[in-house]
Amino acid sequence: MHDARTLLEMGEEAVRRLARRGYALDLSAVEGLLARRNGSIRAADELRAEGKRVAAEVQQGARRGEDVSKAKERAREIKERVRELEVEQEAVAEELRRLLLGIPNLPDDRVPDGDTEEFAVEVRRVGEPPAFSFAPKDHVDLGEAAGILDFGRATKLSGPRFAVSRGTGAALERALGAFFLDLHTRRHGYVEHAVPLLVTRRTMTGTGQLPKFEEDLFRTGVGDRELFLVPTAEVPLTNLYADEIIPPAELPVALTALTPCFRSEAGSYGRDTRGLIRQHQFSKVEMVRICDPEHADEELERMLGHAEACLQELGLPYRVIVLPAGDTGFSAQFTYDIEVWFPSQDTYREISSVSNFGTFQARRANIRTRGADGKPRPVVTLNGSGLPVGRTLAALLENGQRADGSIVLPEALAPYLGFREIAADGTPVGD
Structure with missing residues (x-):
């Protein structure tokens, strides 16, 4: 605030x-x-x-x-x-x-003008999109044909914007979550957390979801207790330190968690309604870093590298862009988007946002450290997706597909899966 x-x-x-x-x-x-x-x-x-x-x-x-x-x-x-x-x-x-x-964060002067992705500035591209000798299918057709994704039964259970994965599809979801967590904890130094999925209004306000975006949240409660389902682990992870003064020697703080995320996607109907791109419920590994203001830029670049490492290990082609001021999230002052290649759409689609919030969230949640003079002052908070499980799964299916409907999976996932391919009928192949 x-x-x-x-x-x-x-x-x-x-x-x-x-x-x-x-x-x-x-x-x-x-x-x-x-x-x-x-x-x-x-x-x-x-x-x-x-x-x-x-x-x-x-x-x-x-x-x-x-x-x-x-x-x-x-x-x-x-x-x-x-x-x-x-x-x-x-x-x-x-x-x-x-x-x-209700006043959004001040955008960094380094971000471009504009209010849509058309005004984004591309930073780099990594990896070459695969060349197919056939018309590539989208992940929905691939997953349903193999019997590893079931959108029809998910709709029967919960309505649109939900998915059921089964067999090797469910195993792939579980493997991706574990792989991302291991990458961030063992290589990148994040501390894994298991956090509540239901949080208070004050917690949602601390990271900027409330009051502006209440229609995008799922609200529930018991008796007179009002609680919200988390739209991302950023909310509980950042607010772990609400109303606390973090000793300077403990900075930067690096946190991660794999959680289900719940979003009403209000106002988005008609956009990305097919498949795993925009769901009401999905799993995601989140990264949060809390640091001294003087180190915010270097911490942002470090976190961007951690998100990119996920795609590099999986061999997925992607690009990095800087979002324009008008397309930057309410709480952020600077955001990198990472977009992964989707062959069926012949384009890159957003799979991770890595943002510097400055002291905006820290002031709302009252998270502080001490300056050189010993006086309390707000910290800087940063967060990034590392990565969403559903969108990554969709990208793996599309980029790894063969003409017969089978799918080749990255070597990095073999220790987590116990197989290297998914046959056209959904059965695992290889060890």
Whole structure:
């Protein structure tokens, strides 16, 4: 969450930067609410001071046997007015908080202008897309023909945007999750966590999902307890340190988790409705890094390398792009997207976003460290997909397909699977 004073000090610079992402910042609204809140605080403080003086007059007059009824009445009036000002202050403070919570992060000046992927800047391409002597099928046709994906029965169970994997398909999902976790924990130094999948409103607010994106979340609860299903492990992993001061010697913190993710995908109907690309429930390995602000850029590049390593180990061709300001997520100030090649679509599709949030999430969740002067200050948070299991599985099926419908799998997964190929009928082949 932004600090109101900081936004006002930045003035038109804050307006300019937020306009790049399509947000019209109303500085006068921020200034007006801040002035009203501060005015209520000052008025209440002045009345409290007067109340102390009047209380002393009542005590002294009573000891002298004087009539202190007027002084008592004044003390009562002051107390009542202070209560009114406290209520007013709380109401204005909450209004200001809601306004600030709805303002997105300031985009980094290094990101390009624009509001769609068309304005993204390509950084690099890695690997060559496979050349087929036949028309490549998409992962839905491949998976259903082999009997390893079942979208029809998933729809029967839960409605659209769900999938069932079976046999070697389920084994491949399990292998991918384990492979990604091992890669990040053993090679990249992340600490694996098993986290709750149901979290509070405050937890969702800490990482920026609330209040803006409530319609994209699945909300549930028990009795009067309100809980939300996590849309990504970024939410619980980052908020593990909410309201804490992390000792500088413990930074950077590197966390990872494999969790189911739940997204309503509100407003996305008609887009990517086929297959595993956009589901209400999917599994994903998430990476979170928390660091000192001075090291944010190098930590972002390090995390990008960790996400890329997943695709490199699997031999999947991909490209890296920098998202434009208007297409950068609400909480992020700089985002790399990694896009993997999908032969059936003859294009690259997003499989991982790696983002620097600056101090935006840390301020919302109150995550701090200590500066050189020993005073608490916000940390920087970063996160990235490393990787989503469903989309990776889809890319493996499409890139590894043969004309007869069989699929060749990467050597890196052999220790996790116990086989190297999936036959056209879905049975495992090789060891």
